[in-house]
Amino acid sequence: MDASAAVMNYPRRDARDKLSGRTRYTVDRSRPGMLHGAILRAQAAPARIVRLDVSAAEATPGVRAVITGRDAPGLHGIGVADQPLFAIDLIRHQAEPLAAVAADTMEIAKAALAAIRIETEPLPAAVTMEQALRPDAPLVHPDWTSYEVLFEGGGRSGNIAWEATVVRGDAEAAFSRPDVAIVESNFRIGRQNHLAFEPRAVIASYEDGRYHIETSTQVPWTVRNVTARVLQIPASSVRVTVPPVGGGFGLKFDCALEPFAALLARKSGRPVKLVNSRQEEMLTCLCRENAELRIRSAVTGDGEIVGREAVVLMDCGAYGGEQIFLTTMTAHTLLGNYRLGSVKLVSRAIYTHTAPNGAFRACNGVYNTFALERHTDEIAARIGMDPLAFRRRNVLGAGDLGATGQVFEGDALGPMLDRMAAVKASRPSRKAQAGRRLYGQATTVGTWFVFVGPSAATINLHSDGSASVITSGVEIGSGTMVQAVPQIVAAELGLRPEDVIVRAADTDAAGYDVGVGGGRTTVSLGAASRAAAIEVRRKLLAVASQMLQTPAEKLELRDGRIEIAGIRGSGTTIAKVAQRAQELLGPLSGVGAFTNSPVVSQPGCARGHFIEALEIPIFAVHDCEVAVEPETGHVEVLSYTVVQDVGRALNPRAIASQIQGGVAQGLGYALHEEITLDEQGRIRQTNLETYRVPLATDVVPVEIHLHEGAPSRGPLGAKGAGEVPILNVAATVGCAVARAIDRRVEQIPLTPPRVLAMILDKAPAVRLPHIAERWEDNVLPRPARKS
């Protein structure tokens, strides 16, 4: 098949209803007899539950079900099963669920919550990672040793939920070389809230002995499996379907309200709707985690990085969740981009008595890239080398070793830097626009990946010449399920994309899927769909070959027809062939599957990693110019330019939309958005007055250049394009601001008060006394690995 047949600016088919307000997201849906659910959440943490009495709630007229931890005994988690559905005995974070009710109206449900009697005893808290790492710190999970470990290999101890390490080469020797400069940088990063417009929402019912969960999620199969786990029921008794999702960004990459609604539905015998209020969303958002980092490099005078060591502390909140997995991604991001002679890295997920964190578009890659690129600028300054020349000299190219010893294929970052340089040379600087403000500019590089994993697809080709694709893919707004997937299938089958129907996710209808996120949708669901289409195509061609008396290899599919190669009008329509096939063989269908294939890392150098090497890396080069108002600390972005590795761009216009949107979200992270915690571990930004995301006046048009041709196992050479645009925004803005104000930028977001404090030298340097001076002292003692 000619790959170019799949390339087009095919518009979204769901835009019409979305624009006219007719799309029914989960929050817009209801069912006959539906009850309204509500959750009682803890006011303060940590605390011991002395008494939880729900009898008054149960006795409230109109209340149909009340549930507590007794109804959901199972624990779930990623890597370690440490999380219950409700707080049982111990409340570990503010807003942790204590009980839930379903009632005829929301007013009754809220009144019932108010009638629940709860008595608690406060416990000593570990709110910050510094507090949690003290030798005498209160344990967030006193029973941590009893938990089921779901993935082997991580270090664990007390409040250290997970520890992953990378040791490659002889870093000790590198750091003791006489000809190196040793550069050390510290960073502290805040939390970021996704602010998906549709809150987490679900409608559940219990019918014929099975649960039907209709929910706003990115991961229907995780919802199915986690619900089964915490309810201790067979996973096959849970069916998950997903209406259009009003924004995810990683927030909905985990099971959320679904088990509560499922339990309430079973207990009440009625459908139950449960929707988070915006305040609940703010208090329980699975934020991009706050983190603290120390990175140290040994660099020769001519710019060779002979050694790098780093300690990264990631706050997972009260439960491990995604951060346990994300310890893996530190190696590939903080120690990505550049050739390193030797490496020592420890990445730790730390339990604190705060709301759990989670996955957010490019996850820790965003702040690791910020830290790495700022550190890179500090190295360049120290050795007196131009920062861009330093990057050009050191970026990973074909045959170079990554952090974990994998061998990279193809040259991407080098040519992309060259392309950015050419773009910049072709247009004037915006410096004049800065006026009397301070001007700064920076170019940065970034490395992210496709979270490949399993996907399945089934395609039915109907006798009217249309096809339907059945997957567990969810349309969260990125457009993949309404653009890339129908484009790929249509190109393979010679149809128009509008003739390809894509079924909404339903775990009863489609095979397993990891979920929509991690830049994997186009790659994994696209590849599974393509494989299914290839099977249909083969069957179709066999029948057409008979009908047209022509060998299959001499037939072409395009524009809804099967033609003898090169002879337009010689063949017949696909519909006619499908009809004939249906008569001869029965309806035509094909199935496809896709999953990751192992990529080799250097044996023995990575421990506790879920992914030791990147199967499909994605690269990005960003550039921006900023103006900083010296009297107020306001940062204005004057220009923003992206060169992004996309493998092959299947829908360039849709990719541009993802880049503009991802950069805007990155600008929010870099400049405005920060979730902070008070001394009791409570989130201070509980609404949109204090949590400030970029508005139309805060963004600029991003100049976009797509870099095609880097190797990819994705369908037709595609890579994920939606996740990576946010990757180096904070890095680029951070480096540009640091140059503008001539200060060390060690924290983001660069809010006006923070920037002004730096300009006035009122901002104390980031100190991390809980990170030991010697790298080895930050690593758990572990038995030698069995060879």
Next chain:
Amino acid sequence: MSISLTINGETHATNRDPLTPLVDVLRDDLALTGAKAVCREGFCGACTVLMDGQPVVSCLLPIASAAGRDIRTVEALSDGGELSPLQKALEQHDVVQCGMCFPGMTVALTSFLASNPNPTREQVKQSLVGNICRCTGYERIIDAVLAHAQAMQGGG
């Protein structure tokens, strides 16, 4: 006490508390779920409706204050299923993503363009200061709005 509301040209009587936000009546009682209650405090604009032609946030509008006023929701912009010219422009430029903000955004822009048929880029941005979009980064929406405005001018 019954309150009479005029929504999209139809009269509806409701017995809800006079302080009930209009958005709840639209969504829960009238199945007009185009208006989204995203922040419930007037910052996001996803629940924007027109009151006597002016955009207002229906999450902070008590039904008592809406009584006797002409309320138009996003559903009225594409009456009979035909998208308005502005909506068509947004569809053709392929600027929609998750879509949750677009009903409010479309309502706000419709009113803005009625009084500013030939706006500058900056004026369009200022008109959207009360409409948050978390997906798109705005600029391509503004491109579409400007192209639409220009087309309408050209077309007379």
Next chain:
Amino acid sequence: MAEAVAAVEEGATPLAGATWILRSPIRDEKLAGSYVAVSGLAELRAIETGDREIAIGAAVTHASLCAALNGSADCAALVQAAGAAANPAIRNVATIGGNLCAFSFAASDLAPALIALDAQAEIYGVSGPERKPIETFLAARAHLARGWLLTRLLVPRNGRISAHARLPLRKAGDYPVAIVSVSAKRSSDRTLRSVRIAVGSVEPVARRWPALERALEGRSLDPEEAAEAARERVGDFQGRDGVEAPGWYRMQVLPKLVRAAMCGVLAQA
């Protein structure tokens, strides 16, 4: 009007645009037991331009104030304040009176603008209407005995030129962390006469900046000099710490805002 005042006397809370009151649950505040809607009262929605003063009804919205008084030389700072507050949809509903009666709202744009313009608040109680200087009203409003209604704001027409400068953390759309409104009598030689400078959002309640007014009185209108004089006196304020900005920051940015406001005044002089 009398009915409304009687209802207020009996404990009802006046309700105008409702944009602040409907957010009570989010502030963890209980709704009042009863409300009296005042937006329908014609006398509260009128704007009357007389020879000596402009009378603005308390139920006039931000948007209608801008539409009615745009270009009015006497109200420049007020129009700028009303036109920049919140966002367009809120400005269409939120009223002048509602804004000034939201006691816990420190970031009101209107309050410093009205102080700078030497406006008066008309309060209607059981004994009839009464006028208070706006600054007095703002300082006392939370403690007034029940049973009053803010009915009108009165801006004198005395040849003042004025300007309003605000600092949101984004470009627009959030509440300003600091505000400076300035007015002065028009003079032929560009000296500052009867200068009034009001500062909002820095402290819980907007107020004048007397030391800076004294320092600038009679001096020539030089924004840079005014900023310098402000820099020396930012210690006159005790900035309030908030989730969005620390107190020191609100004070630190005042010279910049003074300069911007003075530039606005200069443009009209």
